[in-house]
Amino acid sequence: MSEPLIFELSRPGRRGILPPENDVPCKEVEQLIPAGMLRQDEPQLPEVSELDVVRHYTRLSRMNYGVDVGFYPLGSCTMKYNPKICEDAANLPGFTRLHPYQPEETVQGALELMYHTQNYLAEITGMDAVTLQPAAGAHGELTGLLIIKAYLKHRGEKRTKVIVPDSAHGTNPATATLAGFKVVQVKSDLRGNVDIEALREVVDEDTAALMLTNPSTLGLFEENIVQIAEIVHNAGGLLYYDGANMNAIMGITSPGRMGFDVVHLNLHKTFATPHGGGGPGSGPVGVKAELEPFLPKPVVVKENDTYRLDYNRPLSIGRVRGFYASFGVVVKAYTYLISQGGSGLKSISEHAVLNANYLMHRLAGHLNIPFDRRCMHEFVCRPRGLKGKGVRTLDLAKRMLDYGYHPPTIYFPLIVEEVMMMEPTETESKETLDDFARSVIKILQEAAEDPEQVKTAPHSTPVGRLDEVTAARKPVLRYNG
Amino acid sequence: MANIPAELKYSREHEWIKLDGDRATIGITDYAQDSLGDIVFVELPSVGDTFEAEDTLGVVESVKAASDIYTPLSGRVVEINEELLDAPETINEDPYGKGWMVVMELSDPSQVENLLSKAEYEAYLEENA
Numbered sequence: 234m235s236e237p238l239i240f241e242l243s244r245p246g247r248r249g250i251l252p253p254e255n256d257v258p259c260k261e262v263e264q265l266i267p268a269g270m271l272r273q274d275e276p277q278l279p280e281v282s283e284l285d286v287v288r289h290y291t292r293l294s295r296m297n298y299g300v301d302v303g304f305y306p307l308g309s310c311t312m313k314y315n316p317k318i319c320e321d322a323a324n325l326p327g328f329t330r331l332h333p334y335q336p337e338e339t340v341q342g343a344l345e346l347m348y349h350t351q352n353y354l355a356e357i358t359g360m361d362a363v364t365l366q367p368a369a370g371a372h373g374e375l376t377g378l379l380i381i382k383a384y385l386k387h388r389g390e391k392r393t394k395v396i397v398p399d400s401a402h403g404t405n406p407a408t409a410t411l412a413g414f415k416v417v418q419v420k421s422d423l424r425g426n427v428d429i430e431a432l433r434e435v436v437d438e439d440t441a442a443l444m445l446t447n448p449s450t451l452g453l454f455e456e457n458i459v460q461i462a463e464i465v466h467n468a469g470g471l472l473y474y475d476g477a478n479m480n481a482i483m484g485i486t487s488p489g490r491m492g493f494d495v496v497h498l499n500l501h502k503t504f505a506t507p508h509g510g511g512g513p514g515s516g517p518v519g520v521k522a523e524l525e526p527f528l529p530k531p532v533v534v535k536e537n538d539t540y541r542l543d544y545n546r547p548l549s550i551g552r553v554r555g556f557y558a559s560f561g562v563v564v565k566a567y568t569y570l571i572s573q574g575g576s577g578l579k580s581i582s583e584h585a586v587l588n589a590n591y592l593m594h595r596l597a598g599h600l601n602i603p604f605d606r607r608c609m610h611e612f613v614c615r616p617r618g619l620k621g622k623g624v625r626t627l628d629l630a631k632r633m634l635d636y637g638y639h640p641p642t643i644y645f646p647l648i649v650e651e652v653m654m655m656e657p658t659e660t661e662s663k664e665t666l667d668d669f670a671r672s673v674i675k676i677l678q679e680a681a682e683d684p685e686q687v688k689t690a691p692h693s694t695p696v697g698r699l700d701e702v703t704a705a706r707k708p709v710l711r712y713n714g
Numbered sequence: 715m716a717n718i719p720a721e722l723k724y725s726r727e728h729e730w731i732k733l734d735g736d737r738a739t740i741g742i743t744d745y746a747q748d749s750l751g752d753i754v755f756v757e758l759p760s761v762g763d764t765f766e767a768e769d770t771l772g773v774v775e776s777v778k779a780a781s782d783i784y785t786p787l788s789g790r791v792v793e794i795n796e797e798l799l800d801a802p803e804t805i806n807e808d809p810y811g812k813g814w815m816v817v818m819e820l821s822d823p824s825q826v827e828n829l830l831s832k833a834e835y836e837a838y839l840e841e842n843a
Contacts (some may be wrong), residue, residue, distance in 0.1 A: 324759040581742075645779070647779055702777055705754035705755070706802070706803070
């Protein structure tokens with residue numbers, strides 16, 4: 234790589250800042266910190282000037298790839314454009330200069346914004362109450378299952394099983410395990426729906442919940458959702474909605490209408506707040522009325538014309554996050570919500586689904602589409618006839634980097650071999666989708682005619698093919714130059 | 715085509731089972747290791763742990779994915795292949811030999827009847843892959 238590590242730029246004695254002589258009384262560090270907690274060696278910190286640091290990180294930042302640079306069809310991640318007006322709103326001094334310990338009467342505007350966001354998200358999901366606390370999707374899942382657990386305990390029920398389809402996000406079984414449940418997997422049928430017979434076999438009086446993503450990670454709407462909800466509810470279990478794919482259904486249907494009892498959302502997916510390194514995330518959880526007493530506290534409530542934080546909730550599962558969650562992220566999502574309005578949100582979902590179907594049809598003659606159905610906001614596909622050439626999905630994804638695209642999700646969901654999962658989102662134009670489709674078709678031709686070109690890709694990035702296996706087996710996590 | 719030795723039994727979850735009286739050695743098949751790709755991490759149970767058939771026995775993680783290993787038979791773990799913990803690539807290199815994972819003492823040897831023969835596993839792969 235052309236850019237050295239910051240450690241390699243280090244020169245003894247070089248520094249960015251010279252602090253003035255200390256002119257106040259001071260104590261030796263040994264007098265302040267117990268000997269056992271003091272390090273014995275000098276820390277190996279790079280010695281560099283301010284300009285060294287600025288240039289190094291500016292150069293690195295130019296190697297970044299994000300939605301502001303190009304197309305990013307990473308399935309199940311909803312990498313949509315994040316409108317800059319949302320950043321403007323979050324940067325208003327009235328928000329950025331708040332102190333978390335300010336008296337409630339001096340932060341009425343902030344509380345009002347949280348209150349409205351709770352209510353809007355409740356309306357969109359068909360739930361009765363919402364907490365904004367969870368830090369991101371998986372944290373929302375855990376919060377949701379802890380609410381279910383507290384609810385069941387309060388009713389004197391001891392249910393130990395959580396059912397998860399084989400197409401689920403890996404976080405679902407991980408969450409259920411962390412929350413102390415036993416995970417039971419249920420398979421998908423040939424149309425990509427939950428296999429109803431297999432579900433009937435595993436649902437019983439021990440079932441606490443079914444965790445379901447709808448549309449599923451195959452990008453397909455679960456056609457039997459009403460029947461599924463009935464099976465689980467009849468056995469006394471609850472339905473948990475993984476909101477990762479909420480971008481497909483806003484204003485058209487809702488988890489509440491489908492029969493779900495608990496929902497998490499990802500503000501950093503559906504509601505256009507920054508994702509990945511640009512986060513932090515935010516994973517609000519919505520619940521039906523009978524679960525409301527168990528929500529984390531505090532919840533923002535309105536009394537007459539005053540907003541306040543309600544801590545008096547004896548059945549609450551307690552706090553799941555310090556202070557008031559990712560408040561700045563909530564400001565961005567709120568700005569997005571009110572700038573779109575109800576009809577705007579519906580139009581977003583319609584266009585997300587339209588874009589995915591358009592791209593799927595552009596590629597259908599060139600890639601295998603394992604489920605011959607209309608897709609929702611994303612679809613799965615896989616190469617065909619390339620195994621003999623030794624070209625795998627990983628190679629195609631790497632070659633897309635040379636064409637200036639972030640590749641789609643690959644090798645997930647696990648139930649489709651050599652799979653690619655593409656989610657274009659609603660914010661991409663027809664021209665972008667056409668360009669991308671042409672590039673994919675060209676890469677498939679290269680794979681057939683000149684497989685080496687694809688198998689050794691990428692060729693134009695700052696670093697080429699990384700040795701992911703050695704990186705995983707023998708990771709070097711510290712500079713020891 | 716994946717290597718499927720005739721002397722072993724197989725599960726639908728792509729484990730192989732070598733029977734020796736009331737003991738069974740368990741590993742993952744050549745097909746399974748090839749589908750997973752380069753294995754980078756293995757989690758095994760402890761000696762003495764007991765499992766019911768279809769319980770999760772351990773985890774294998776490749777660059778692509780983490781997958782549970784299910785035991786097709788009920789019993790108690792009497793031996794584990796600790797060398798895999800430091801050299802998970804052994805499973806890729808020699809799935810039916812040095813890549814074995816656990817030895818179990820079976821509590822219900824009649825479950826062996828549910829296992830697949832070479833021909834049945836071949837047909838199963840044909841159907842599902």
